[in-house]
Amino acid sequence: TPQTPNAAPAFYITTAIAYPNGAPHIGHAYEYISTDTIARFKRLDGYDVYFMTGTDEHGQKVQQAARAAGVSVEEYAAGNSDVFERMDSALDISYDRFIRTTDEDHLAASIAIWERMQAEGDIYLDTYSGWYSVRDEAFYTEEETTVGADGTRVATETNTPVEWTEESNYFFRLSKYQDRLLELYETTPDFILPATRRNEIISYVKAGLKDLSISRTTFDWGVPVPGDPAHVMYVWVDALTNYLTGVGFPNTDSAAFQRFWPADVHIIGKDITRFHTVYWPAFLMSAGVELPKRVFVHGFLFNKGEKMSKSVGNVVDPLALVEQYGLDAVRFFLLREISYGQDGSYSHDAIVGRINTDLANEYGNLVQRSLKMVARDFDSTVPTPGEFTEADRALLERANALPERCRAEFDVQQLHLALEAIWLTLGETNKYFSAQQPWALAKSGTPEDVAREATVLYVTLEVLRIVSILVQPVIPGSAGRILDQLGQTGRTFADLATPIEAGLALPAPEPVFPKYVEPKAK
Numbered sequence: 001t002p003q004t005p006n007a008a009p010a011f012y013i014t015t016a017i018a019y020p021n022g023a024p025h026i027g028h029a030y031e032y033i034s035t036d037t038i039a040r041f042k043r044l045d046g047y048d049v050y051f052m053t054g055t056d057e058h059g060q061k062v063q064q065a066a067r068a069a070g071v072s073v074e075e076y077a078a079g080n081s082d083v084f085e086r087m088d089s090a091l092d093i094s095y096d097r098f099i100r101t102t103d104e105d106h107l108a109a110s111i112a113i114w115e116r117m118q119a120e121g122d123i124y125l126d127t128y129s130g131w132y133s134v135r136d137e138a139f140y141t142e143e144e145t146t147v148g149a150d151g152t153r154v155a156t157e158t159n160t161p162v163e164w165t166e167e168s169n170y171f172f173r174l175s176k177y178q179d180r181l182l183e184l185y186e187t188t189p190d191f192i193l194p195a196t197r198r199n200e201i202i203s204y205v206k207a208g209l210k211d212l213s214i215s216r217t218t219f220d221w222g223v224p225v226p227g228d229p230a231h232v233m234y235v236w237v238d239a240l241t242n243y244l245t246g247v248g249f250p251n252t253d254s255a256a257f258q259r260f261w262p263a264d265v266h267i268i269g270k271d272i273t274r275f276h277t278v279y280w281p282a283f284l285m286s287a288g289v290e291l292p293k294r295v296f297v298h299g300f301l302f303n304k305g306e307k308m309s310k311s312v313g314n315v316v317d318p319l320a321l322v323e324q325y326g327l328d329a330v331r332f333f334l335l336r337e338i339s340y341g342q343d344g345s346y347s348h349d350a351i352v353g354r355i356n357t358d359l360a361n362e363y364g365n366l367v368q369r370s371l372k373m374v375a376r377d378f379d380s381t382v383p384t385p386g387e388f389t390e391a392d393r394a395l396l397e398r399a400n401a402l403p404e405r406c407r408a409e410f411d412v413q414q415l416h417l418a419l420e421a422i423w424l425t426l427g428e429t430n431k432y433f434s435a436q437q438p439w440a441l442a443k444s445g446t447p448e449d450v451a452r453e454a455t456v457l458y459v460t461l462e463v464l465r466i467v468s469i470l471v472q473p474v475i476p477g478s479a480g481r482i483l484d485q486l487g488q489t490g491r492t493f494a495d496l497a498t499p500i501e502a503g504l505a506l507p508a509p510e511p512v513f514p515k516y517v518e519p520k521a522k
């Protein structure tokens, strides 16, 4: 945990922690890449970022998967947790901590939050009877279930099988927090984004909250309930607490807690909205801990519009996609193609379209064409511009407005809109380049035309510098290589204000975004 005194503002961002009950899929990769992009953006913008991700190892679901695999649950969870961690590295996820709920400090945090809720009088023992979905690790009332054609009962919302559960459990007085939760959604409208999710949750809470069963006695893979080890905590109590563990809880005086809590944003997928926007704030209110500032809910990814499922055989391994298209192409595709907060679909054609149009044509090709002319006509140094024309000024102003625009979009997690604005500017720059015809100016060769060519190339390189600094969070590797070619060492957002320097020596240009070519059929 970072502890150095730091004048930079703090920013704490988290992903959901995944169940290590199988290999990661593209939905997980999407969540990590998008969260990583926000973390990188904030770092470049001068924030002291703490970014946490990890695995959610307790509960019946992981225990059952381990049993099916015929290994101990400890070994099984550890093995799959490592698979997630390796995928993070392969996706260039710049997390500061990879938390496992089996980590020692997490035990202390889970016990502490339980004891605080208990001290508040919010935990009592009662008998639970109702339906439980192991796949969702969630309780359902009879009305929330339906009996399918084949006679099995499922949770209506998620279509997962439920089983009848009747046991003596500890309960959390969730009902007590109904009004305070509604007040929270009212007074802090951006606590839940996007607004559609907020509206759903408001309706859900207004319909009435029942107390929540928060312990289990029928299995033992979990955090023991303090003072009653016959019970383990309901997995969501310990899972949500991971966000506090990461900043040193229960030591609320620790430097990490003081600096990074409350979290700035929890990034999650839409199926776990209720846990994060109803249960989690209620637990924290009960425990007397400040609430996170925001929960941002992203959509689900579908394979050509179809739900990924093992039985349909369309589950895509994220690393196979990276192998096929390259990491930055996959990162870019996911963030550019899908409106963040809505569901999205991926397909080979859509990915190839983004690679060939957005990356190769509009960005890479412009970099190559302009840098080659600089190499040929200006001895590989950034040319000295003459006086700017109306067209030059308009384009530069447009590019200079991008940082503020991107900040505003990132502040509300509209990553796709930031990328759209950047690519519209690239589109304008391509138009400008075609209209100014620097190659014709070079061919004419008169001193006047060569001076004008210098200005056109200067303006183009300056726009490319700004764009390349701004796209680093999305495509760190490729943007970095383009900045190398532009001779840029200043790459933070603070450097945006310093224009590219005339006379700067540039290395020989090399293509960064090759077009995707279909492999020849064997």
Ligand code: ME8
Residues within 6 Å of the ligand: 015, 016, 017, 018, 019, 020, 026, 027, 028, 030, 031, 056, 239, 240, 242, 267, 268, 269, 270, 271, 272, 299, 300, 301, 302, 308
């Ligand atoms: O829910 N598209 O873990 P998980 C996009 N352990 N996102 C998806 C997705 C898809 N097709 N499928 C899943 C859990 N996700 C809990 C979280 S947090 C305290 C505990 C997202 O492995 C999902 O919405 O089932 C969640 O945000 C994350 O992947 C992990 O899902």
